[in-house]
Amino acid sequence: MSLTPVILCGGAGSRLWPVSRETHPKPFIRLADGQSLLQKAFLRATQLPKVSDVLTVTNREFFFKTADEFREVGAANRSVTFILEPCARNTAGAVAAAALHVAETNPQDILLILPADHLIADQAAFAAAVAQATELAREGLLVTFGIRPTA
Numbered sequence: 001m002s003l004t005p006v007i008l009c010g011g012a013g014s015r016l017w018p019v020s021r022e023t024h025p026k027p028f029i030r031l032a033d034g035q036s037l038l039q040k041a042f043l044r045a046t047q048l049p050k051v052s053d054v055l056t057v058t059n060r061e062f063f064f065k066t067a068d069e070f071r072e073v074g075a076a077n078r079s080v081t082f083i084l085e086p087c088a089r090n091t092a093g094a095v096a097a098a099a100l101h102v103a104e105t106n107p108q109d110i111l112l113i114l115p116a117d118h119l120i121a122d123q124a125a126f127a128a129a130v131a132q133a134t135e136l137a138r139e140g141l142l143v144t145f146g147i148r149p150t151a
Helices: 037-046 060-072 090-105 123-138
Strands: 003-008 053-059 079-085 110-115
Touching: 003 037, 003 090, 037 053, 037 060, 037 110, 053 060, 053 090, 060 079, 079 090, 090 110, 110 123
Parallel strands: 003 053, 003 110, 053 079
Antiparallel strands: none
C-alpha cells in the first residue's frame, strides 16, 4: 500500500491580485528563495517515503506551466501523472477525479491531498504528520490536517 500525493493546481488566482492573476495564480508565484509554491508542494510530496507517483490535477491552461515548474525541480527523475479538468469544479471535483483515477490504477493506495498554494516550512514535522495520518487511513479513517486557531 503506497501513498499517492495529489497536488491540486487549478484555481483562478484572483484573491492575491495583482500579484496573482488568472493566467499566473498563486501556486506559480516565486518566493524569495526562487521556488514557487507549486514547486515546494511537489518537493514536499516527493520527499515522503513510499511515494511512487505524484498525481496532479490541473487544467489545460496550466498543464505546460505546471510540467515546466516540476521539471525545474527534478521531475524527470519521478513518475508524474496529470489529470486535466475540462472545467473548474473547485476542490471537491478535483479530489473526486483523483480518487476515481487512483481507484482504477492503484486501488490500495492512500491519497494525500496537497493544495499547490500552501507553504509548509517544517518538512520533518509534515512528514511525521503524514506518517501518523497514513496509519490512521490504513485503519479506514479519513484524516484532515489543519492549524489550531489561537485567536
